[in-house]
Amino acid sequence: MKRAFITGISGFVGRHLRDELICEGWDVLGFDIRPAGENVFVGDLSDRAALTRAVVDCQPDAVFHLAGIIKSTDPKAYYTSNLFGTLNLLDAVLQMEKRPKIVLASSSAVYGLTKSARPITERSPLRPVTEYAVSKVAQETAALRYHYAFGLDLVIVRMFNLLGPGQSPDLACSAFARQIALAEISEQNEIVTGNLDAKRDFVDVRDAARAFALLAEKSEAGQIYNVCSGNAVSIQQCLGEMMSQSKKQLSARVDPARVQKNDVPVQVGSFQKLNKATGWNPRIPINESLTDLLNDWRERVRRGDPPSESKIS
Structure with a gap:
């Protein structure tokens, strides 16, 4: 049986990837800052010794690196986790006699302000505009150095905007779903929003998890792959779809304080490279993703669950 080691296993992507791998017959272990049941080592990426022990004890065939910070008030935290935490993991892998495949999660945020409406490919220039995006560029650069310098079998996954059950309300569509469920x-009859004109490439988290699993077995070392749908949809459309499913009449109000500076107007990606390598195509339509997200928030609100944390991917 193949063995997987997932950092950030209790996070949004991590939980879905764990389920996908188990369905595919993998033995799955993980590393997370929060206790997450059996077969999960508890620790922080900054704890190099604990991370090394976990990886070496696990002896995985594949490492999926999902852990990291996506939102923080401290700019340095992005680099501590996303860059130096990744270096600690890669150094841990170097201690192994039989080195695993490494699938590293990055973000479409690295592309930043694109100057063309054409779909973004892995060769498109990087123009990061946020501290998070800059930290992910640094993470990618460091990881590729380990591939070239030490021969690590490593690939990078640039995820576009994810949707699906279990998502943190720090992201727009999930925030809308939570507000609707509470309303x-x-x-409450009003949904407070930020910029609704921006267009994004949304992909279901379950489709993304499937892409990670495929890339662990069907990818070329040192390569970068986009995970996206190839379609741009406005935030307004997403909100409208969920409001149309609401059990009561709601209205939307734009709060200027929620409009992000340097917001990218349009971003749409190409998954041709991923498709060529693995045969992957997105399967879950956006309306289904939004419905599942809204229903998930209805259940979370019913249970009185606190909002999900945003520190783990």
């Missing part, structure tokens, strides 16, 4: 059980 349905209260007297």
Whole structure:
């Protein structure tokens, strides 16, 4: 049986990837800052010794590196986790006699302000505009150095905008779904938003998990792969779809404080390279993703669950 080691296993992508790998017959272990059941080592990426022990003890055939910070008020935290945490993991892998495949999660944020409406390929220039995006560029660069310098069998996955059950409300569509779910059980009738004009390439997290699993077995070392749908959809359309599914009449109000500076107007990717390598295509349509996200928030609100944290991918 093949063995997988997932950092950030209790996070949004991590939980879905764990389920995907188990369905494919993998033995799955993980590393997370939070306790997450059996077969999960608890620790922080900054704890080099603990991370090394976990990786060496696990002896995985594949390492999926999902852990990292996506939102923080401290700019240095992005580099501590996303860059130096990744270096700690790669150094841990170097201690292994039989080195595993490494599938490293990056983000379409590295492309930043694109100057063309054409789909972004892996060869498109990088123009990061946020601290998070810069930290991911640094992470990618460091990881590729380990591939070229030490021969690590490593690939990078640039995920575009994910959707699906279990998502943190720090991201727009999930924030809308949470507000709608709360409004349905209260007297609230207004959904507060940021910029609704931006267009994004949305892909279901379950499709993304399937891409990670495929890349562990069907990818070329040192390569970068986009995971996306190839379609640009406005934030307004996403909000409208979920509001149309609401059990009560709702209205939307743009809060200027929620409009991000340097917001990228349009971003759409190409997954041709991923398709050629693995045969992957997105299967879950966006309306289904939005419905599942909204229903998930209805259940979370019913249970009184706190909002998901955003520190782990």
